[in-house]
Amino acid sequence: xxxxxxxxxxxxMEWEKRGSKLDPLFFRRTQGLGPRExxxxxxxxxxxxxxxxxxxxxxxQHSKVKPQRMERAVLAALRVGAxxxxxxxxxxxxxxxxxMVEVVKxxxxxxxxxxxxxxxxxxxxxxxxxxxxxxxxxxxYLSIAFSHPGWVVEGWLKRWGLQETExxxxxxxxxxxxxxxxxxxxxxxxxxxxxxxxxxxxxxxTPYSPWGLILQDEEGFTKSELFKEGWFQVQxxxxxxxSMLLSPEPGERVLELCAAPGGKATHxxxxxxxxxxxxxxxxxxxxLSLLKENCRRLRITNVKAERYDxxxxxxxxxxxFDRVLVDAPCTGLGVLRRNPDGKWRVKEEDVKRLSELQFxxxxxxARMLKRGGVLLYSTCTLTREENEGVVERLLExxxxxxxxxxxxxxxxxxxQEGHFLSLPHRHGTDGFFAALLxxx
Numbered sequence: 001x002x003x004x005x006x007x008x009x010x011x012x013m014e015w016e017k018r019g020s021k022l023d024p025l026f027f028r029r030t031q032g033l034g035p036r037e038x039x040x041x042x043x044x045x046x047x048x049x050x051x052x053x054x055x056x057x058x059x060x061q062h063s064k065v066k067p068q069r070m071e072r073a074v075l076a077a078l079r080v081g082a083x084x085x086x087x088x089x090x091x092x093x094x095x096x097x098x099x100m101v102e103v104v105k106x107x108x109x110x111x112x113x114x115x116x117x118x119x120x121x122x123x124x125x126x127x128x129x130x131x132x133x134x135x136x137x138x139x140x141y142l143s144i145a146f147s148h149p150g151w152v153v154e155g156w157l158k159r160w161g162l163q164e165t166e167x168x169x170x171x172x173x174x175x176x177x178x179x180x181x182x183x184x185x186x187x188x189x190x191x192x193x194x195x196x197x198x199x200x201x202x203x204x205x206t207p208y209s210p211w212g213l214i215l216q217d218e219e220g221f222t223k224s225e226l227f228k229e230g231w232f233q234v235q236x237x238x239x240x241x242x243s244m245l246l247s248p249e250p251g252e253r254v255l256e257l258c259a260a261p262g263g264k265a266t267h268x269x270x271x272x273x274x275x276x277x278x279x280x281x282x283x284x285x286x287x288l289s290l291l292k293e294n295c296r297r298l299r300i301t302n303v304k305a306e307r308y309d310x311x312x313x314x315x316x317x318x319x320x321f322d323r324v325l326v327d328a329p330c331t332g333l334g335v336l337r338r339n340p341d342g343k344w345r346v347k348e349e350d351v352k353r354l355s356e357l358q359f360x361x362x363x364x365x366a367r368m369l370k371r372g373g374v375l376l377y378s379t380c381t382l383t384r385e386e387n388e389g390v391v392e393r394l395l396e397x398x399x400x401x402x403x404x405x406x407x408x409x410x411x412x413x414x415x416q417e418g419h420f421l422s423l424p425h426r427h428g429t430d431g432f433f434a435a436l437l438x439x440x
Contacts, residue, residue, distance in 0.1 A: 001106035002099045008044035012076045022341035048079045050173055050340040053147040055082045061129040062122035074112045077104050081120045093124040138162050142169055151348040171424035172336040178215045180232040181240050183298050185270050192231055209240040230298040235263045238422040238429030243267040245434055246376040250275040252322040257310040257365050260287030262294045269300045278303045312364035319370045326365040328358040330381035334431020355385045359393055369439050378434040387433040400437040
């Protein structure tokens, strides 16, 4: 029995039972593995989670027992086996079948070994199965073919239509690159490129962010001397553009709400050249601890971390900040390529609940902003209710106006209304929304 495949099955079972975030569980359960072994388990686990609906659809077509009626261990083993058969060309079909049969036996489910063998052999012979008709049933087709919840697909179809929604769903299933941001307090991007080359690491500049690099050699990067010395921070290119939109100036007082673990706060601090103050507010002590550690590593001294509920009332003087960034909690539908488990954790009813929370936080951020100051509302999700809908509610109050898109970014990043929108299939970044507002 292969212990790595068994580890993948057990990890998936625990994830489904807990209903919690996958990343912390994966890191905890794989700490004792070497890089290659850990990479293989990651491929199996995250691959299954990324393609969950598609796998269950194929399993159902080759089994008399529906997936929802199977034992948890049997279904997890079938999913891992089906993922290898359908998506991992380097694994021979016979190995995928026989190894998963042995895993089931090793887990004390010997009575199901014949069933698992028969289903996986049928999948190996029958391929990916039949999908709903793309034109007649676009929601069902996209949901199953690209493994996205139906309610998510329906919202995107209404907004973007079939072709673009299909491209977005396909991009969400790609493994994203590792993108970093150079710490300009220590040096420029070209200098970091040279230093990475001396470490034997390959990298190339991001196309839109002047601070970004895409690392091609991810293994062990957090143990590198450059990382330890604070030369870079891991941050998606789209997230780097959020700080670029707000453009804080040296000497200003800036407030970020929901700031931890500090990617944008530290970026703004370095954009300010270490002069002025960034007050970073978050409710999570664990995330604030990580924010403080990032500041220490990056040698940033002008970020002040504060633990408060961003809904307020905050203990700062009203209208005392030059700029405010509201980095609101959201459903996270723009970062599914990094967090595929988000597809199954987030529910449709969360959209309404979170939009109310977002508006509360936005109002408090607006209260803290000086007259004539600039407020940036941002999320990493792709629902109108959490994005445009929240901004429109603030604009209706009459104290704010939407600013024109800056010339520093291509027009493709902006909607007809003038909102910032980065998308995986258009820009190769995570999905971010932002609205730049000025207090009148």
